[in-house]
Amino acid sequence: MSHDTTAVRSSHDVAGPRGAFAVETTGLTKQFGRQRAVDGVDLAVPHGSVYGFLGPNGSGKTSTIRMLLGLTSATSGDIRVLGGSMPDDLRRVLPRVGALVEGPAFYPFLSGRANLHRLDSGDRRAPAATRRARVDAALDRVGLGHAASKKAHAYSLGMKQRLGIANALLMPRDLLVLDEPSNGLDPQGTREVRGLIRSLADEGTTVFVSSHLLSEVEQMCTHIGVMSAGRLLTQGTLDDLRALGEHRVRLLTPDPDVARDVLTRLGLTPEAPARSDATPATAGGSVRVEADLAVEGLSPESIVAALVAADVRVRGFEVAGASLEDRFVDLTGEGFDVAG
Amino acid sequence: MSPAEPVGARPDADRTADEPVDGPRGGLGLALLGSELAVLFRRVRTIALLGALALIPVLLAVAVRVTTADGGSGRGPAFLGDITQNGLFVSLTALTVAIPLFLPLTVGVVAGDTIAGEASLGTLRYLLVTPVGRVRLLLVKYAAAAAFCLAATLVVVVFGAIAGAALFPIGPVALLSGQTIGLGDYALRLLLMALYVTLSLLGLSAIGLFASTLTSVPVGAMAATIVLSTVAQIVDALPQLDALDPWLFTHHWLGFADLMRDPISWDSFAANALLQAGYVAVFGALALGRFTTKDVLS
Numbered sequence: 001m002s003h004d005t006t007a008v009r010s011s012h013d014v015a016g017p018r019g020a021f022a023v024e025t026t027g028l029t030k031q032f033g034r035q036r037a038v039d040g041v042d043l044a045v046p047h048g049s050v051y052g053f054l055g056p057n058g059s060g061k062t063s064t065i066r067m068l069l070g071l072t073s074a075t076s077g078d079i080r081v082l083g084g085s086m087p088d089d090l091r092r093v094l095p096r097v098g099a100l101v102e103g104p105a106f107y108p109f110l111s112g113r114a115n116l117h118r119l120d121s122g123d124r125r126a127p128a129a130t131r132r133a134r135v136d137a138a139l140d141r142v143g144l145g146h147a148a149s150k151k152a153h154a155y156s157l158g159m160k161q162r163l164g165i166a167n168a169l170l171m172p173r174d175l176l177v178l179d180e181p182s183n184g185l186d187p188q189g190t191r192e193v194r195g196l197i198r199s200l201a202d203e204g205t206t207v208f209v210s211s212h213l214l215s216e217v218e219q220m221c222t223h224i225g226v227m228s229a230g231r232l233l234t235q236g237t238l239d240d241l242r243a244l245g246e247h248r249v250r251l252l253t254p255d256p257d258v259a260r261d262v263l264t265r266l267g268l269t270p271e272a273p274a275r276s277d278a279t280p281a282t283a284g285g286s287v288r289v290e291a292d293l294a295v296e297g298l299s300p301e302s303i304v305a306a307l308v309a310a311d312v313r314v315r316g317f318e319v320a321g322a323s324l325e326d327r328f329v330d331l332t333g334e335g336f337d338v339a340g
Numbered sequence: 341m342s343p344a345e346p347v348g349a350r351p352d353a354d355r356t357a358d359e360p361v362d363g364p365r366g367g368l369g370l371a372l373l374g375s376e377l378a379v380l381f382r383r384v385r386t387i388a389l390l391g392a393l394a395l396i397p398v399l400l401a402v403a404v405r406v407t408t409a410d411g412g413s414g415r416g417p418a419f420l421g422d423i424t425q426n427g428l429f430v431s432l433t434a435l436t437v438a439i440p441l442f443l444p445l446t447v448g449v450v451a452g453d454t455i456a457g458e459a460s461l462g463t464l465r466y467l468l469v470t471p472v473g474r475v476r477l478l479l480v481k482y483a484a485a486a487a488f489c490l491a492a493t494l495v496v497v498v499f500g501a502i503a504g505a506a507l508f509p510i511g512p513v514a515l516l517s518g519q520t521i522g523l524g525d526y527a528l529r530l531l532l533m534a535l536y537v538t539l540s541l542l543g544l545s546a547i548g549l550f551a552s553t554l555t556s557v558p559v560g561a562m563a564a565t566i567v568l569s570t571v572a573q574i575v576d577a578l579p580q581l582d583a584l585d586p587w588l589f590t591h592h593w594l595g596f597a598d599l600m601r602d603p604i605s606w607d608s609f610a611a612n613a614l615l616q617a618g619y620v621a622v623f624g625a626l627a628l629g630r631f632t633t634k635d636v637l638s
Binding site: 066069071072073090091095102104106108110117119120121123128167 | 371372374375379383384461462463465466467468469470471472473477633635636637
């Protein structure tokens with residue numbers, strides 16, 4: 001529990017080459033009774049990334065975050081945060097981490113400013129001399145400057161959320177862990193939080209942000225990890241995930257039969273039998289022909305060239321990936337607002 | 341962004357993990373204790389508890405004054421009859437009245453709230469993430485609870501002295517051993533008695549601290565602490581359970597009268613200190629063991 005700092009220094013290689021990851025877990029598992037809230041999660045959050053930790057409510061996101069921050073112990077698995085092993089190096093790691101965990105929480109009888117003073121005074125590395133200035137700067141940064149003297153019980157949920165984020169920003173941090181930061185915020189507030197996270201990321205802070213809203217994660221994250229029922233289903237950059245999805249060829253033509261033959265010759269498997277009454281007809285006698293683009297290295301333009309060479313009248317053609325949303329519904333087997 | 345790429349944009353990006361974020365390590369971190377005391381003593385609930393304690397000597401003095409004016413009979417606990425002769429006895433009487441119930445009640449509220457209160461507000465997780473070490477948080481919480489014990493006792497003594505001086509004649513005080521002492525000597529002895537009572541409440545505070553680590557419902561921890569203090573006093577009073585008496589944290593609670601002898605009999609003071617230290621050690625260790633391994637889920 002109470003590691004001496006110098007002892008920690010010699011027992012870990014943190015002073016050596018920087019690890020590639022700000023947060024790294026291997027086989028992280030948390031068991032509550034018979035239920036596995038977190039089940040063998042291998043997180044890899046690169047330095048400098050904005051990592052969206054996405055999953056339906058109850059999928060184990062907050063349980064994972066609690067373990068990352070040393071609030072709960074892992075049933076099994078290893079955790080490394082900013083090069084230190086958690087929870088052993090907690091005293092050395094956590095001053096560099098700002099966190100918002102499972103919603104903001106404050107002393108209702110203290111003002112917003114007094115609440116931040118209180119939490120800041122608990123940080124032995126936070127210099128008392130600059131406390132006032134740092135608290136006010138953090139309040140201003142989240143747009144609470146005008147409400148700083150109000151008692152926290154008079155704050156709206158959105159204001160509490162902002163105060164919680166301000167608390168995470170009291171000191172310069174290398175890592176921010178934000179659990180559902182835009183809960184309770186109106187669209188304007190959500191946009192502000194998004195902007196704030198981007199500007200923090202631009203300063204070099206790694207941001208680990210959990211959300212159950214795909215659209216939110218998609219708009220601000222560079223990396224993404226998808227949780228469902230305690231398991232990390234996939235993780236990677238947003239682009240990786242977009243590319244991961246199967247692409248489809250969508251063709252609009254009055255000559256569906258010839259088109260299918262051409263596609264089949266190219267190695268694709270056009271869908272649906274050739275019965276014209278079963279294929280959806282569109283205006284002008286065109287018919288939609290679709291096929292999964294399952295052939296490696298087959299470019300869209302070569303498909304079009306082959307179609308045209310076979311005298312297929314191509315009236316519309318596109319190759320599109322499945323939307324991220326489709327991907328996630330495929331992965332999690334449910335919509336994103338469903339409680340898991 | 342390539343995953344292996346270091347942060348770059350941050351000027352101190354290749355700082356090693358060991359270096360402090362900013363400034364010195366901050367020594368003992370006494371700022372937290374200051375903050376804890378400020379939060380505790382500025383809180384309306386704490387002020388209300390202390391106000392209620394202040395009412396005990398005041399009501400006592402007023403009641404005695406009113407009834408003796410009507411020619412009262414002088415019945416009541418020890419010292420009560422003496423009040424009319426010397427107002428300085430009000431503090432002593434009020435302490436005697438407050439010890440069995442009112443002081444444990446207020447101490448139970450404060451000690452039971454220490455950890456469970458933070459847990460129920462959700463601020464516990466933010467303190468721990470700050471990071472306030474769990475051991476340090478327990479120590480600070482216990483120190484604040486002890487400070488409340490002292491404040492509570494002093495409130496009874498000081499308001500007793502004020503009410504006594506206002507409503508009754510004051511003069512040299514007769515000790516239990518027969519001698520008479522002056523005001524200065526008496527004030528010193530009152531202070532010693534306040535310390536004695538504070539000491540008496542430290543064991544209970546440790547029990548409350550432990551109870552507080554067991555739950556995130558502060559009322560539960562408060563009730564458990566208060567009930568325990570009552571049970572201990574009942575057991576102490578039952579002749580069939582005499583064998584247990586020396587081990588009860590309430591056993592020496594009324595022993596402060598020994599400080600009203602000359603020379604002062606320190607036996608009960610020493611026995612009480614030893615007993616309370618034992619309770620603090622045992623329940624402090626239990627609280628540490630529980631809290632340092634606890635999953636904070638609130």
